[in-house]
Amino acid sequence: MVTTPVQAPPRIEPTPAVPATDRGRRIREAVFVVGLYAVSIAVALGISALIVYLTHGSPSTVFTALWDGSFASWGSFGYTLDAAAPLLIVAVGTIVSTRAGLFNIGQEGQLTIGAMAAALVALKIDGPGPLMLVLALVAGALGGALWAGISALLRYWRGVEVVISSLLLVFVAFQLLSYALSTTALLHETGAEGASLTESNPLPTGARLPRFGTYPNANVSSAVILALLLAAIIGIAMSRTTWGFRIKMLGLNPVAAKRVGVRAAVLGSMALLVSGASAGLAGGVVLTSQAYRITPTVSNNIGWNGLLVALVARNNAWVAIGVALLFGGLHAGGGYLASTGVPSDLVDIVEALVVLAAVFPPALLELRRRRARPQAVPAGEAG
Amino acid sequence: MTAPALEARGLTKRFGPVVACDAVDLSVHAGEIHGILGQNGAGKSTLMNLFLGLISPDAGDILVKGERVHVTDPFRAAELGLAMVHQHFSLIGPLTVWENLTLGDHGRIDEKRISRKIREVAERYSLDVDPRARVDSLTTGQRQRVEIVKCLLRDPDVFILDEPTSVLTAAESVELFAVLRRVVRDEHRAVLLISHKLDEVLHATDRVTIMRGGRVVAERPTVDTTAAELAREMIGREVSLRSMSAAAVGYLEAAADEPVAVAPEPPVGPMVLSIRDAHAVAPDGRKLLDGVSLQVRAGEILGLAGVEGNGQKALSDLLSSVLELTGGLVEVEGQRVHAGRPGAMAAAGIGVIPEDRHVSGCVVDMSVAENLVMNDLHLVSHNGMLQRRRIRDRAAEMVREFDITTASLDAPYRSLSGGNQQRVVLARELSRSPLVLVAAQPTRGLDVGAIEYMTNRLRAAANAGVAVLLISTELEEILELSDRVAVIHRGRIVGEMARRDVDLDRLGLMMGGQAA
Numbered sequence: 001m002v003t004t005p006v007q008a009p010p011r012i013e014p015t016p017a018v019p020a021t022d023r024g025r026r027i028r029e030a031v032f033v034v035g036l037y038a039v040s041i042a043v044a045l046g047i048s049a050l051i052v053y054l055t056h057g058s059p060s061t062v063f064t065a066l067w068d069g070s071f072a073s074w075g076s077f078g079y080t081l082d083a084a085a086p087l088l089i090v091a092v093g094t095i096v097s098t099r100a101g102l103f104n105i106g107q108e109g110q111l112t113i114g115a116m117a118a119a120l121v122a123l124k125i126d127g128p129g130p131l132m133l134v135l136a137l138v139a140g141a142l143g144g145a146l147w148a149g150i151s152a153l154l155r156y157w158r159g160v161e162v163v164i165s166s167l168l169l170v171f172v173a174f175q176l177l178s179y180a181l182s183t184t185a186l187l188h189e190t191g192a193e194g195a196s197l198t199e200s201n202p203l204p205t206g207a208r209l210p211r212f213g214t215y216p217n218a219n220v221s222s223a224v225i226l227a228l229l230l231a232a233i234i235g236i237a238m239s240r241t242t243w244g245f246r247i248k249m250l251g252l253n254p255v256a257a258k259r260v261g262v263r264a265a266v267l268g269s270m271a272l273l274v275s276g277a278s279a280g281l282a283g284g285v286v287l288t289s290q291a292y293r294i295t296p297t298v299s300n301n302i303g304w305n306g307l308l309v310a311l312v313a314r315n316n317a318w319v320a321i322g323v324a325l326l327f328g329g330l331h332a333g334g335g336y337l338a339s340t341g342v343p344s345d346l347v348d349i350v351e352a353l354v355v356l357a358a359v360f361p362p363a364l365l366e367l368r369r370r371r372a373r374p375q376a377v378p379a380g381e382a383g
Numbered sequence: 384m385t386a387p388a389l390e391a392r393g394l395t396k397r398f399g400p401v402v403a404c405d406a407v408d409l410s411v412h413a414g415e416i417h418g419i420l421g422q423n424g425a426g427k428s429t430l431m432n433l434f435l436g437l438i439s440p441d442a443g444d445i446l447v448k449g450e451r452v453h454v455t456d457p458f459r460a461a462e463l464g465l466a467m468v469h470q471h472f473s474l475i476g477p478l479t480v481w482e483n484l485t486l487g488d489h490g491r492i493d494e495k496r497i498s499r500k501i502r503e504v505a506e507r508y509s510l511d512v513d514p515r516a517r518v519d520s521l522t523t524g525q526r527q528r529v530e531i532v533k534c535l536l537r538d539p540d541v542f543i544l545d546e547p548t549s550v551l552t553a554a555e556s557v558e559l560f561a562v563l564r565r566v567v568r569d570e571h572r573a574v575l576l577i578s579h580k581l582d583e584v585l586h587a588t589d590r591v592t593i594m595r596g597g598r599v600v601a602e603r604p605t606v607d608t609t610a611a612e613l614a615r616e617m618i619g620r621e622v623s624l625r626s627m628s629a630a631a632v633g634y635l636e637a638a639a640d641e642p643v644a645v646a647p648e649p650p651v652g653p654m655v656l657s658i659r660d661a662h663a664v665a666p667d668g669r670k671l672l673d674g675v676s677l678q679v680r681a682g683e684i685l686g687l688a689g690v691e692g693n694g695q696k697a698l699s700d701l702l703s704s705v706l707e708l709t710g711g712l713v714e715v716e717g718q719r720v721h722a723g724r725p726g727a728m729a730a731a732g733i734g735v736i737p738e739d740r741h742v743s744g745c746v747v748d749m750s751v752a753e754n755l756v757m758n759d760l761h762l763v764s765h766n767g768m769l770q771r772r773r774i775r776d777r778a779a780e781m782v783r784e785f786d787i788t789t790a791s792l793d794a795p796y797r798s799l800s801g802g803n804q805q806r807v808v809l810a811r812e813l814s815r816s817p818l819v820l821v822a823a824q825p826t827r828g829l830d831v832g833a834i835e836y837m838t839n840r841l842r843a844a845a846n847a848g849v850a851v852l853l854i855s856t857e858l859e860e861i862l863e864l865s866d867r868v869a870v871i872h873r874g875r876i877v878g879e880m881a882r883r884d885v886d887l888d889r890l891g892l893m894m895g896g897q898a899a
């Protein structure tokens with residue numbers, strides 16, 4: 001295009017950044033972020049208290065129960081860790097695809113397929129316990145990767161947006177699960193009395209992840225170690241390897257990335273496969289460490305919540321550890337709260353409000369960042 | 384003779400120290416197509432923006448039918464009967480044509496009525512417009528027709544078109560001018576046509592005003608002028624050179640008239656970059672490159688002149704591996720390079736300083752250090768692990784050598800000034816010892832000091848044996864730096880000459896699309 005709406009004066013250079021004001025701005029920015037989190041969590045708790053009060057409950061009892069059920073004792077902290085582990089596994093995988101500029105939101109489906117694949121291996125193949133466990137987890141990861149791979153294929157072969165295909169595939173995964181659970185040859189429970197239920201047989205004990213400790217001490221699944229290990233690997237891969245560097249380039253500026261030799265289809269697909277494999281692995285972990293059998297609700301929103309963990313952690317694997325812990329605590333506390341007789345709907349509302357409070361600040365910051373940078377015009381056109 | 388439909392008297396507009404329009408006098412009469420000819424930056428667009436009320440003048444008057452008016456905003460301009468045919472951004476893609484044309488109306492939406500009006504206007508001017516088509520599904524030429532109908536529906540007295548054919552095919556351009564002719568002859572309206580294309584101005588206009596450097600330099604009836612004369616007026620004779628090395632080359636006038644005295648012998652190194660018969664098309668089917676052939680030798684600077692939008696961007700994209708060819712090939716040192724394969728051009732030894740450094744040159748959200756090393760990760764990593772020390776060392780060395788002013792190596796690239804951003808790109812591309820360096824509009828948006836730095840670096844690169852392709856719409860820059868000059872027009876090279884053989888008249892003709 002030849003014309004500009006208003007001809008700007010040529011050759012005016014913006015003043016270069018000065019270090020001193022830069023630090024001042026960074027401190028102000030940090031204060032602002034912390035304040036934002038404090039205010040939004042306070043608002044969420046306030047609204048929660050109001051709702052509890054309006055439904056003739058006692059806000060203080062509710063908040064005490066939330067705390068008691070999550071962080072107050074080693075016993076409840078064990079529940080928190082158990083809930084946090086699969087969330088963290090999903091989140092760190094999500095970080096890889098989001099960093100590559102691909103918005104995979106189908107973790108719930110990838111997790112479901114992963115759990116199914118793990119269950120099929122564990123239930124249909126006979127073998128020594130530890131081997132079966134490893135095989136089941138690998139099958140879970142492969143299943144999740146396959147599911148995300150469909151999105152990758154659609155994206156780079158047909159140009160279908162990942163955000164759409166991955167979301168829709170969640171519902172396909174649910175349908176597949178319900179088909180498998182109602183088909184005896186697949187996962188439907190065999191045996192005398194339970195044959196009418198839509199759930200699978202329980203996993204053989206050998207194919208279960210070992211647990212440490214007994215109540216009232218922390219009783220924790222070894223999945224926690226797996227999750228931390230994975231978070232560390234991805235944290236290091238993103239910040240310290242050429243692979244992570246190229247993924248970030250691809251996500252931040254695909255044109256510049258192409259110039260220096262990044263093949264979007266290859267690297268982008270790889271990022272999607274990693275995120276799908278993580279979600280699938282989380283499915284395997286849920287199955288082998290907590291559920292021990294597949295039910296229609298095996299995914300239990302862990303995929304969605306893991307996605308939220310990644311969002312709140314602003315795609316930083318190290319931060320995601322803390323955020324997963326917070327979300328895990330909320331889940332454990334919510335479970336405890338429900339057991340004290342508070343209606344489960346109310347528990348869900350309180351949980352949702354706190355999650356919203358955690359999601360709101362990063363979303364607002366992202367918006368602010370985008371608005372501050374209107375000159376970032378997409379590539380193409382002109383010429 | 385009646386008062387002109389639109390008149391400017393002493394119209395002046397300054398942007399800071401730059402005078403974009405300098406006491407411009409212009410009168411456009413009903414019943415004529417009036418062309419305004421000028422290079423990029425001659426002040427044409429500023430003048431239009433003044434007429435349309437997008438900016439207000441610092442001095443001078445605008446008269447409509449002899450009466451002095453204040454055009455405060457585009458709505459006022461529309462009331463006064465001034466209508467602009469926009470090229471972009473004024474149609475809403477997902478809506479249909481009739482929906483677009485009813486936007487801004489008041490009262491009940493009546494599809495039948497508006498569609499009938501559109502068909503009437505379309506028929507009267509033989510414009511093929513389907514009111515029920517979705518704008519998204521139209522070609523660029525069809526969209527322009529919709530824009531024209533949109534203007535005609537308002538029944539304007541003066542019709543303003545800014546570079547209307549830059550997005551059109553040749554056939555569509557012919558059609559457009561037929562419509563304009565009808566608007567002028569049958570309905571006695573006035574048309575103001577802004578253009579930098581000589582043939583277009585010669586064929587389509589009745590009078591032509593030539594602008595250069597914000598001033599009107601000539602006005603005459605089109606029949607009394609020739610392409611050569613127009614080209615000379617458009618480019619001017621007293622082109623001033625900007626930087627220090629101007630002194631060495633001498634003033635352009637002298638250089639052009641007595642070439643032997645000052646122009647250096649073109650170097651005769653081996654052929655390094657060779658582009659042969661390159662063809663490429665945009666996703667919307669427009670031709671981007673239409674058979675470009677270029678050769679650049681080691682140690683020479685080939686200046687590619689041309690009016691903006693004639694394929695320069697595509698050429699730079701091609702050499703950045705982001706454009707695929709539909710025909711033709713690119714060779715570096717006789718080896719064919721796969722066009723469009725990620726990183727292929729860089730791997731073959733082509734460094735590019737792209738025109739749009741934000742879009743394709745750098746990752747603005749990454750740090751200065753990361754941007755400096757991103758082309759050569761293998762040099763700063765071991766077994767796939769990045770070595771932070773080596774990244775810092777390498778980046779620090781480049782910052783020192785290229786004198787980049789930055790708060791720290793970890794500061795985000797976006798925090799740098801324009802000149803320093805450009806230096807980061809230059810440092811990165813030069814540090815990999817390229818065989819070919821492509822510099823697209825390398826000094827655009829830079830201040831005088833940064834321009835001098837950049838031109839010196841390019842000169843030094845050529846002296847060191849790099850084949851330099853300088854793509855620029857600024858003729859001064861081309862003439863100052865190049866050993867050889869080629870001209871691109873509508874996606875093909877229309878002429879090539881050694882710097883010492885440069886004849887400004889001929890150059891002007893070629894830039895305006897005249898075979899010479």
